[in-house]
Amino acid sequence: xxxxxxxxxxxxxxxxxxSIINCAYENTAFDYFPWYQQFPGKGPALLIxxxxxxxEKKEGRFTISFNKSAKQFSLHIMxxxxxxxxxxxxxxxxxxxxxxxxxxxxxxxxxxxx
Amino acid sequence: xxxxxQSPTHLIKTRGQHVTLRCSPISGHKSVSWYQQVxxxxxxxxxxxxxxxxxxxxxxxxxxxxxxxxNYSSELNVNAxxxxxxxxxxxxxxxxxxxxxxxxxxxxxxxxxx
Numbered sequence: 001x002x003x004x005x006x007x008x009x010x011x012x013x014x015x016x017x018x019s020i021i022n023c024a025y026e027n028t029a030f031d032y033f034p035w036y037q038q039f040p041g042k043g044p045a046l047l048i049x050x051x052x053x054x055x056e057k058k059e060g061r062f063t064i065s066f067n068k069s070a071k072q073f074s075l076h077i078m079x080x081x082x083x084x085x086x087x088x089x090x091x092x093x094x095x096x097x098x099x100x101x102x103x104x105x106x107x108x109x110x111x112x113x114x
Numbered sequence: 115x116x117x118x119x120q121s122p123t124h125l126i127k128t129r130g131q132h133v134t135l136r137c138s139p140i141s142g143h144k145s146v147s148w149y150q151q152v153x154x155x156x157x158x159x160x161x162x163x164x165x166x167x168x169x170x171x172x173x174x175x176x177x178x179x180x181x182x183x184x185n186y187s188s189e190l191n192v193n194a195x196x197x198x199x200x201x202x203x204x205x206x207x208x209x210x211x212x213x214x215x216x217x218x219x220x221x222x223x224x225x226x227x228x
Binding site: 006032041042043044045046049051089091093094095101102103104105106107 | 118147154155156157158159162170172204206212213214216217218219220221222
């Protein structure tokens with residue numbers, strides 16, 4: 001119930017295309033859903049986050065779509081650029097969780113073709 | 115401002131040994147969290163410390179312990195190392211202890227257990 005399932009495991013997109021990464025969760029207590037970007041040799045960095053009271057949040061080329069009833073959320077990267085090539089992690093957390101502060105998905109390795 | 119720093123960068127140990135990893139948070143941040151990231155997986159929460167007190171503990175054995183010092187830096191200790199402890203250990207700092215507070219990750223310590 002504490003899992004966050006992320007797909008696809010890897011993704012190849014042409015430059016200028018749309019990259020879409022999906023995540024699903026079971027625990028309805030989750031109330032904060034961040035996305036992290038990780039480059040090789042670096043720690044993850046927060047990209048964008050959403051609360052379940054909104055269905056969409058956009059920051060620049062990055063958009064989170066949130067479907068509370070389906071318990072799914074996704075990251076859309078518009079006009080994908082080679083510099084976006086990285087591993088992306090979705091995550092979920094709940095205020096009530098003491099022992100699992102934040103649960104990460106297994107990651108999606110994104111490669112943007114120049 | 116300097117980001118989160120971790121030391122050492124890399125470490126090689128043998129089974130049964132003990133290891134201490136260190137983390138310095140961003141100035142002004144009072145919370146430090148530790149994560150284990152096995153190759154090809156998302157980070158897994160180990161501990162959170164806030165104001166020198168443990169505020170969360172993930173599903174890790176008692177061989178794992180941590181502490182936070184008055185200057186908010188932190189140490190992660192792992193005793194009786196196993197081969198399966200080989201991973202990237204990430205430290206993240208945040209201003210507060212709320213699960214919605216943005217976490218800033220360090221570059222990690224790569225631990226190899228032989």
